Every structure is written in C-alpha cells, then in structure tokens.
Amino acid sequence: xxxxxxxxxxxxxxxxxxxxxxxxxxxxxxxxxxxxxxxxxxxxxxxxxxxxxxxxxxxxxxxxxxxxxxxxxxxxxxxxxxxxxxxxxxxxxxxxxxxxxxxxxxxxxxxxxxxxxx
Amino acid sequence: xxxxxxxxxxxxxxxxxxxxxxxxxxxxxxxxxxxxxxxxxxxxxxxxxxxxxxxxxxxxxxxxxxxxxxxxxxxxxxxxxxxxxxxxxxxxxxxxxxxxxxxxxxxxx
Numbered sequence: 360x361x362x363x364x365x366x367x368x369x370x371x372x373x374x375x376x377x378x379x380x381x382x383x384x385x386x387x388x389x390x391x392x393x394x395x396x397x398x399x400x401x402x403x404x405x406x407x408x409x410x411x412x413x414x415x416x417x418x419x420x421x422x423x424x425x426x427x428x429x430x431x432x433x434x435x436x437x438x439x440x441x442x443x444x445x446x447x448x449x450x451x452x453x454x455x456x457x458x459x460x461x462x463x464x465x466x467x468x469x470x471x472x473x474x475x476x477x
Numbered sequence: 478x479x480x481x482x483x484x485x486x487x488x489x490x491x492x493x494x495x496x497x498x499x500x501x502x503x504x505x506x507x508x509x510x511x512x513x514x515x516x517x518x519x520x521x522x523x524x525x526x527x528x529x530x531x532x533x534x535x536x537x538x539x540x541x542x543x544x545x546x547x548x549x550x551x552x553x554x555x556x557x558x559x560x561x562x563x564x565x566x567x568x569x570x571x572x573x574x575x576x577x578x579x580x581x582x583x584x585x586x
Contacts, residue, residue, distance in 0.1 A: 365520075393574065402564075402576065402577075402578040402579050403521070403564075403576050405574075405576075408573075450518070452520050452521075456574075464508070464509045464568045465509075465511065465523060465526065466511075466523075466566070466574055467523070468520040468521050468522065469520060470519070470520050471519070471520045473518075
C-alpha cells in the first residue's frame with residue numbers, strides 16, 4: 360500500500376507555544392488529506408479536510424484559527440496547533456487519499472503525533 | 478442519525494473462534510467500503526476493501542449488502558494477534574469518508 364509519513368511522532372511543549380505537524384504522501388499524489396484527533400479510548404474525530412491549493416474545510420466545533428491547515432502541494436499538508444493548551448493534548452493523525460488508480464478512495468494514515476501540552 | 482454505525486463491543490472470544498462484525502450506513506449512494514484495524518495507540522491500517530461480490534483474504538471475509546445497507550467482517554480461527562479495534566469506513570460521493578466508532582475485539586488464550 361501507499362506510504363504516508365507524519366512528523367514528529369511525539370511532541371511535549373509548554374502551554375502557549377505553537378506546534379507544527381507535517382503529513383507527507385511519499386509514493387503517491389494526494390488530492391485530499393484529512394486531519395483527525397483521537398482522545399484516549401475514543402474514536403477518531405475528523406477535524407478538517409484539506410484539498411491541495413484550497414482552503415481546508417473544518418468540521419463543526421473545530422476552530423480554524425487555532426488549527427491552521429496548509430496543503431501547499433499534492434504531497435504535503437501541515438497542521439499547526441497555535442497557542443497550545445493542555446486540553447489540546449491528544450493523538451493527531453493525518454491521512455491521505457490518492458488521485459486515482461489503486462489509491463483512489465482509500466485513506467492511508469500517518470503514524471500519528473502524540474501531543475502533550477504541559 | 479449517524480452516517481455509519483457499529484456495535485462498539487467489546488467482543489471477547491477464545492482463540493480459534495469465529496467472530497463477525499456488522500456495520501450499517503445511512504446513505505444509499507455510498508460508493509466504497511473498507512475495514513480498518515487500529516491497535517492501541519497506533520494509527521488505523523487498511524485491512525481490506527469491501528467489494529460488491531464479497532471478498533476474502535485468508536481468514537478474513539468481507540461482505541456488502543447494498544439492499545440492507547450494511548457491511549460485515551468475518552474472522553475465522555481467531556488469533557491472539559487479531560485483538561484490536563476494527564473500524565468500518567464508508568466513502569461517500571463528494572469525497573467524504575465516514576468512520577464507525579469501531580468494534581473492540583479481544584482474543585483470549
């Protein structure tokens with residue numbers, strides 16, 4: 360299957376700092392990337408959908424000014440958690456969906472970023 | 478009503494047992510269906526796509542019933558390593574993916 364790389368895998372930061380998470384599709388072009396958040400023992404929650412070259416579509420209740428998403432190319436999307444607070448501590452996972460062929464309509468996930476805000 | 482609904486379980490089964498999960502979806506126009514597996518504190522990984530005619534991959538069999546709008550996953554001869562959360566995913570028109578809440582499976586020695 361296709362490979363999605365997510366970096367960093369673990370972040371510990373002080374309250375008030377901003378954290379940037381990168382998501383790259385390594386061997387396919389991703390027209391659409393998704394950002395999820397998962398709290399312990401809970402299901403994945405979609406935060407936003409980003410399409411290359413356009414603004415992200417945020418789910419209800421997700422603050423777009425707090426969670427900045429940039430999808431500048433077909434292989435890279437970034438999520439920036441601005442002014443992080445302890446309640447933002449969570450497991451953030453990206454996924455990418457291919458443009459066509461065998462990868463079309465299939466989501467491939469990055470390994471996730473575990474964010475801890477002190 | 479949720480787009481995708483799954484029985485959260487947990488399912489606790491002995492090694493070697495056969496276990497089946499169902500998942501229902503609300504949009505009859507949904508086009509693609511998948512089962513993912515998620516281990517604790519890890520990302521979901523694609524287990525198998527679900528095709529209209531049903532498909533099998535080793536001990537795993539997936540079925541789609543469009544008339545009743547559900548998909549199923551059957552695991553035969555359960556192994557300890559099958560313990561995980563199984564997520565049902567439906568791809569809709571308009572490039573929307575919908576996840577079930579996941580079904581927790583624990584295979585007991």
